[in-house]
Amino acid sequence: MGTQLRELAPRYDAAATEPGIYGRWESSGAFTPASDPPVGAERFVITMPPPNVTGSLHTGHALFVTLEDLMTRYHRMRGDDTLWLPGVDHASIAAQFVLDKIIAEEGETRESLGRDRYLERMWSFMNETRDVIGLQMRRLGASADWTRNRFTMDPMSARAVRTAFKRLHEVGLVYRGEALVNWCPRCRTTISDLEKVPREEMGILWTIRYHLAREDGSPDPERWIPVATTRPETLLGDVAVAVHPEDARYRDLVGREAILPFLGRHLPIIADEIVEREFGTGAVKITPAHDPDDYEFGRRHGLTAINVLDEEARINPEGGEFASLDRYEARRAIVERLAAMGDLEGERPHQMVIGHCDRCGTVVEPRLSVQWFIRMQPLAEPALSAVRDGRTRILPEQFAKVYTHWLENIRDWAVGRQLWWGHRIPAWFCPDGHITVTDAEAGPDACATCDRPASELAQETDIFDTWFSSGLWPFSTLGWPDATPDYVRFYPTSVMETGYDIIFFWVARMMMLGLFLTGEVPFHTVYLHGLVRADGGGKMSKTKGNVVDPLEVIDEIGADALRFALIAGTTPGADQRLTKGKLDAGRNFTNKLWNAARFVLSARPDSIVEPEGAPTLAERWIGSRLAAATDRTTRQLDELELSAYATSIHEFAWSDYCDWYLEMAKVDLRRPSASDGERARAWLTAARSLAGLLRLLHPIVPFVTEEIWSALAASLPDAATQRPLLMTAAWPSPGPRDEEAEAEMAVLTELIRGVRNLRTESSAPASAWLPLTVVPADGAARATIEHGIDYLGALARVRPIELRAPGGDDGRPDVIASTAEAAAWLEQSAAETADAGLHRASAEAHLRRGIERLRTLLASDFAERAPSAVVEREQARLADLEAQLRHLIGA
RNA sequence: GGGCGGCUAGCUCAGUUGGUUAGAGCACUUGCUUGACAUGCAAGAGGUCACUGGUUCGAGUCCAGUGUCGCCCACCA
Numbered sequence: 001m002g003t004q005l006r007e008l009a010p011r012y013d014a015a016a017t018e019p020g021i022y023g024r025w026e027s028s029g030a031f032t033p034a035s036d037p038p039v040g041a042e043r044f045v046i047t048m049p050p051p052n053v054t055g056s057l058h059t060g061h062a063l064f065v066t067l068e069d070l071m072t073r074y075h076r077m078r079g080d081d082t083l084w085l086p087g088v089d090h091a092s093i094a095a096q097f098v099l100d101k102i103i104a105e106e107g108e109t110r111e112s113l114g115r116d117r118y119l120e121r122m123w124s125f126m127n128e129t130r131d132v133i134g135l136q137m138r139r140l141g142a143s144a145d146w147t148r149n150r151f152t153m154d155p156m157s158a159r160a161v162r163t164a165f166k167r168l169h170e171v172g173l174v175y176r177g178e179a180l181v182n183w184c185p186r187c188r189t190t191i192s193d194l195e196k197v198p199r200e201e202m203g204i205l206w207t208i209r210y211h212l213a214r215e216d217g218s219p220d221p222e223r224w225i226p227v228a229t230t231r232p233e234t235l236l237g238d239v240a241v242a243v244h245p246e247d248a249r250y251r252d253l254v255g256r257e258a259i260l261p262f263l264g265r266h267l268p269i270i271a272d273e274i275v276e277r278e279f280g281t282g283a284v285k286i287t288p289a290h291d292p293d294d295y296e297f298g299r300r301h302g303l304t305a306i307n308v309l310d311e312e313a314r315i316n317p318e319g320g321e322f323a324s325l326d327r328y329e330a331r332r333a334i335v336e337r338l339a340a341m342g343d344l345e346g347e348r349p350h351q352m353v354i355g356h357c358d359r360c361g362t363v364v365e366p367r368l369s370v371q372w373f374i375r376m377q378p379l380a381e382p383a384l385s386a387v388r389d390g391r392t393r394i395l396p397e398q399f400a401k402v403y404t405h406w407l408e409n410i411r412d413w414a415v416g417r418q419l420w421w422g423h424r425i426p427a428w429f430c431p432d433g434h435i436t437v438t439d440a441e442a443g444p445d446a447c448a449t450c451d452r453p454a455s456e457l458a459q460e461t462d463i464f465d466t467w468f469s470s471g472l473w474p475f476s477t478l479g480w481p482d483a484t485p486d487y488v489r490f491y492p493t494s495v496m497e498t499g500y501d502i503i504f505f506w507v508a509r510m511m512m513l514g515l516f517l518t519g520e521v522p523f524h525t526v527y528l529h530g531l532v533r534a535d536g537g538g539k540m541s542k543t544k545g546n547v548v549d550p551l552e553v554i555d556e557i558g559a560d561a562l563r564f565a566l567i568a569g570t571t572p573g574a575d576q577r578l579t580k581g582k583l584d585a586g587r588n589f590t591n592k593l594w595n596a597a598r599f600v601l602s603a604r605p606d607s608i609v610e611p612e613g614a615p616t617l618a619e620r621w622i623g624s625r626l627a628a629a630t631d632r633t634t635r636q637l638d639e640l641e642l643s644a645y646a647t648s649i650h651e652f653a654w655s656d657y658c659d660w661y662l663e664m665a666k667v668d669l670r671r672p673s674a675s676d677g678e679r680a681r682a683w684l685t686a687a688r689s690l691a692g693l694l695r696l697l698h699p700i701v702p703f704v705t706e707e708i709w710s711a712l713a714a715s716l717p718d719a720a721t722q723r724p725l726l727m728t729a730a731w732p733s734p735g736p737r738d739e740e741a742e743a744e745m746a747v748l749t750e751l752i753r754g755v756r757n758l759r760t761e762s763s764a765p766a767s768a769w770l771p772l773t774v775v776p777a778d779g780a781a782r783a784t785i786e787h788g789i790d791y792l793g794a795l796a797r798v799r800p801i802e803l804r805a806p807g808g809d810d811g812r813p814d815v816i817a818s819t820a821e822a823a824a825w826l827e828q829s830a831a832e833t834a835d836a837g838l839h840r841a842s843a844e845a846h847l848r849r850g851i852e853r854l855r856t857l858l859a860s861d862f863a864e865r866a867p868s869a870v871v872e873r874e875q876a877r878l879a880d881l882e883a884q885l886r887h888l889i890g891a
Numbered sequence: 892g893g894g895c896g897g898c899u900a901g902c903u904c905a906g907u908u909g910g911u912u913a914g915a916g917c918a919c920u921u922g923c924u925u926g927a928c929a930u931g932c933a934a935g936a937g938g939u940c941a942c943u944g945g946u947u948c949g950a951g952u953c954c955a956g957u958g959u960c961g962c963c964c965a966c967c968a
Contacts (some may be wrong), residue, residue: 198965205968229968242968276967284968293966352968398895402963405894409964500963535903537961557930569904569916574896575962579903581917588916588930599927636907643905647915662927753934759922760934766923797925850912857948865948870910877911 044075045493046084047474047523048144049506050152052091054098054129057136059532059540059566059578060499062550065140066563066700067529067642068497072143073699074637077731083490085477086142087150088133090126092422092466093187093195093359099125099421115420122421126153136551140559141702143727148486150477152469153423160476161423161469162439164517169437173375176435180288180295181414183367184357185313185327189418190371192465193411194505196355196364203230205350206335207281209343210241210258213266219259225250225269226345228280230352231290232338233330235260236319237308238267240286242297245271247282261343262334263320270301289368305368311418313365327365372416372425372462379512380407386511386521394526395640396573399500406504407512415465422463429458471509474522481517495640496523499531500573527640530575532566537577548578560701561586567700568646589650590704593697596658597708600686601715603669605679608717612677617748617787618664619685620741625656626692631734633696649696657693660749662686664791671790687716695732702727747781748788755796772798851885854878 046068051061072084099122100110110118134149150156168174181190207226211219227241241258243250250269257266267286274297275284288298288305298305308318313327322330338344355364384407386392387400394400416425426443428436434449436457446453469476474496478487492514498506507526514522533539534546541547553562564586570576615623629652636645668674668682691712698705709726755772764770772792776782782803785792793799854874863871 227968231968274967280968287968291966291968293968296966350968353965402895405964504964571905574904577903579917581903584930585916588928591930592928595928595931597927602927639907641907644907647905651915658928659932663932666926756933757935763922766933767925853912860948862948866910870949874911 042075042078042080043490043494044071044078044080044082045490045495046072047493047496047510048084048086049498049502050087050089050150050470050473051133052094053088053126053133053151054091054095055133057133057140057550059548059550061133061137062140062562063529063532063566064497064499065137065142066566067527069140069142069144069702070563070567070642070699071495071497071637071640073702073727074731076143076727077695077698077729079730081489083148084142084144085148085150085490086134086137086144086146087152087473087477088130089466089470090151090153090422092417092419092463093189093191095122095126096419096421097187097359110420118420139554140550141563143702148477152466152473156479157469157472157476158423159439159441160472160480161464162426162441163481164468164472164513165426165464166437166439167517168374173378174437175373175375176370177373178368178370179373179414180292180366180368181371182355183311183313183365183369184360184362185311185365186360186362187357187419188311190367190369190414190416191357191359191364192414192467195358197358198353198355201352201354203350203352203354204347205230205280206232206347207345208232208235208261208285208338209345210260210267210285211343212253213257213259217266224343225253225258225283226281227283227285229285230350231287231331232334233315233322233327234287234290234308235285235334236263236315236322236330237287237289237306238265238285239288239298239303239306240267240301241269242272242275242284242286243269243282244275244277245273247275247277250283261338261341262322272297272301290366292366295366295368307368309365309367311367371414372427372460373412374415376410376412376512379516380410380508382515383407383508383511386515392511392521392524392526395528396571399503399526399528399573402500403503403508407508413465415468416460416462417465418461419463422466423469424463425460427460428454429460431456467505467509470506471513472517474510474514475518491518491522492520493523495525495527497527497529500528501531503528525640528573530570530573533575533577535577535579553583557583557587558590558703560590560704563700563702564589564646564650567642568650570643572640572642589654590701592654592658593701593704593708596653596662597690597712599662600683600690601711603666603686604683604715605676607676608680608684609676611681611684612675613681615681615685616664616668617741617744618661618668618791619682620738621745622657622661622665622685622689623735624738624742625652625661626689627735627737629656629696630692630732634731634734637699646700649700653693653697657689660745661689663795667790667794684716687712691716692732694726695729698726698729744784744787747784748791751785752792752796755792755798759797767797769797769799771800771802772796773802776803848885851878851881854881 048068049064055061068084072082076082096110099118102125103109103113103118103121113121130151134146137144138146165174182193182196183189184191205228207228209224209226211221212223212225214220225241225243229235238260243254245251245254253269254271256269258269259265260267270286274293275282286294286297286303288295288303289307290309295305297303306318308315309327310316315322315325315327315330317323319325319330322333325333335344335347356362357364384404387394387403394403426438428438428444428447430436430447430450430452432447432450432452434447436444436446436448438444438448443459444454444457447457472480474493475487475491478484478491480487480491496507496510507528510522514520531539532548534544534548536546538544538546550562561583565578565582566576568585569582629649632648633645636642636648665682665686669679669686671678674682691709694705694709694712698709706726709729710724713724751774759766759770774785776785785803789801789803793801854877858871858874858878862874
């Protein structure tokens with residue numbers, strides 16, 4: 001029978017490969033579209049992070065898809081007007097990185113193809129890969145609205161980008177200026193501070209002698225100033241030497257000049273308090289074009305910046321004899337030459353932090369260039385207050401601080417990228433130097449300043465940072481800037497779900513741009529998930545070979561198992577390890593569900609007659625427990641406590657439904673004396689409670705529940721549902737609790753556990769039916785046991801069961817006696833707090849310990865200080881324990 | 892240099908406003924081919940909640956500090 005699941009797995013785990021709204025796919029390829037649920041009063045809209053167009057599904061995607069799909073399915077079942085809009089991001093740098101490699105294999109380069117042909121290649125590449133990620137998401141069960149699939153390079157997005165830029169420009173938040181920006185010599189583009197990843201590295205700190213200039217301008221061979229640097233090659237761009245004004249070593253040199261080796265440039269020696277006397281030699285070479293600090297220094301002191309590197313970080317003609325050398329070759333050459341000249345005073349290892357390109361890992365070069373900037377501070381203010389006053393809530397809350405800190409210290413955003421694949425900045429230059437910005441797709445008709453015709457204008461070649469269009473995602477995908485029906489219906493969105501690692505890149509920018517452009521927060525809740533790590537705790541990487549491929553996992557154990565593993569036992573914002581153990585647990589759970597359903601379906605009487613008779617204890621109990629589970633899971637899903645939801649529904653399904661209820665239902669279903677009507681009632685209860693369970697489970701394990709649902713719907717006379725698909729069935733509302741049934745069942749399960757324990761301890765054969773004598777403490781306990789006596793017999797494997805009145809005449813205390821073979825005693829104490837299952841002696845000791853503890857507690861300050869309700873509860877417990885003890889020892 | 896987070900059973904992790912005897916999965920021990928399921932059933936064992944001090948009738952939970960691992964931010968050549 002263990003093969004059942006494997007045989008069925010492909011059916012309920014069928015890959016969703018067809019586009020469509022959403023619905024159910026079968027392995028045959030058949031697709032049943034789901035009809036939209038009624039539009040409710042509530043709206044629920046997910047903002048998702050569009051994955052990179054070139055990517056394929058990894059565990060990070062698996063996590064976000066699972067989280068978002070879970071929320072989506074829940075709200076759709078609630079009847080909310082639900083939208084999860086899918087799409088992909090064009091990812092300028094990443095896409096070019098990939099395409100560059102592909103064309104390199106053909107012996108081509110970006111330049112050899114030229115902009116137009118390169119972009120043609122890109123588009124055809126995109127057409128091949130664009131849908132791949134979407135297909136893979138569907139295999140995970142992503143019930144997104146695939147009819148609204150978007151792409152950040154589609155015309156809708158392009159228009160939103162132009163409009164957004166124009167509006168920012170109109171209010172003066174866009175400017176163009178010279179600045180030192182991060183440059184990746186390999187990607188050959190500017191990158192933002194966020195895309196620069198700092199890494200600690202061991203470098204070398206060299207000390208170089210700059211000879212002082214004599215009065216005739218020639219270098220003084222006897223006198224020099226020693227400067228310390230980690231980047232000797234940049235000396236070609238030096239324009240000054242700086243020392244601290246109070247540094248006695250150099251005070252007399254301030255105002256004199258040093259001579260730059262090789263180039264002979266005269267460098268003023270300037271005093272500035274920014275210089276740390278303790279670092280290096282206390283004298284710093286100043287290279288404004290190649291260091292942010294020096295750039296700032298240069299501005300303050302009116303120095304010119306001399307750029308000595310080209311766009312691939314080779315020395316440019318400014319570097320004289322070193323021209324055309326790569327920056328590291330130049331470094332080596334310069335150090336060697338200095339050493340040969342005797343001007344290399346020393347070198348020592350030096351720990352330092354160097355920025356690398358996030359994409360390709362190349363060391364980033366500060367580069368002086370003219371860039372487009374967006375002023376961020378005015379945009380940041382509203383984004384800060386939106387979170388401060390709770391219009392947007394960030395979960396988990398600690399990330400609100402991170403968000404706030406970043407926005408409070410925000411720097412202007414260099415949005416231009418010197419790439420080709422992306423949205424071209426809609427700015428046109430006029431030969432007279434005027435700039436025209438327009439949102440018109442065809443560009444401006446004429447220069448906005450001097451009316452020169454469009455034919456004389458040239459468009460900016462830079463494109464936008466990808467995150468600029470991503471930042472518009474929540475509304476650009478809905479039709480903004482037009483007030484389209486979708487925009488009116490779905491904006492602002494409800495929950496933005498993404499990883500904490502892109503809180504600055506994306507979340508903060510969506511907030512700023514959303515507030516500026518639409519006047520509303522783009523989403524009310526930010527739900528941040530953690531990273532999925534490898535089993536060992538490290539990052540997953542192909543080179544380490546510790547990657548969990550979601551598609552392989554799905555092939556092997558199904559998407560449901562993967563989804564469950566990703567949700568259960570995790571906390572938002574915390575990293576998690578995806579271990580074999582977790583995946584196995586998920587697989588076991590889906591298997592359990594399938595088998596439970598198989599049992600229920602197979603237990604169906606051939607014909608279902610009109611139910612008759614009162615519900616049994618088990619039937620009343622499962623109804624009440626289902627109500628409790630419904631209430632609990634609903635609350636957890638509303639509060640976005642998704643892991644708690646997963647564990648509590650797992651607990652209900654496995655323990656309550658399978659371990660207790662189904663075992664008892666077998667008794668009711670197989671009771672020889674039962675009428676057809678009673679049997680029908682018993683089965684209908686099993687089937688309907690299963691249907692209720694399936695609804696609660698569906699958001700997290702959609703495939704297996706959908707499959708069971710369709711089988712169940714076919715075999716239930718009331719068809720269980722009016723809707724053919726569980727995914728659009730109604731989320732249940734909790735029915736009434738049955739306190740009496742729950743209380744009776746608590747006593748009964750305790751008694752069953754006690755008898756089982758007794759069997760184990762007395763080494764009774766597991767399969768043997770043993771006689772049992774039960775001596776109920778009182779009439780209520782007796783009634784309880786009578787209600788459940790058949791369950792007791794079947795679940796504890798005891799037969800016959802004798803019910804004896806308390807205080808028997810054989811002088812024994814009130815106990816449940818085991819068989820003659822089993823020498824142990826099993827005590828049955830007061831019904832409410834049954835201590836059954838313990839040996840008499842240990843039960844007595846246990847009671848005495850509890851009584852002692854409570855007496856001590858109640859004799860302390862506790863009785864006076866604690867709230868009266870708490871004190872009364874403890875007093876009641878004490879009284880109860882004392883009664884049990886009296887009962888036990890026969891006092 | 893700032894800031895944040897983790898430290899709970901052998902392992903991976905839950906633990907929502909302080910309130911019975913701190914939980915789950917896996918692993919472990921014992922027994923089970925019990926008519927849904929051995930991917931299972933039953934019964935068990937296993938924790939000084941990193942450490943120190945404080946607040947409180949009561950602390951895994953709140954406060955202060957320490958240790959340790961990790962992450963984020965930051966212009967020291």
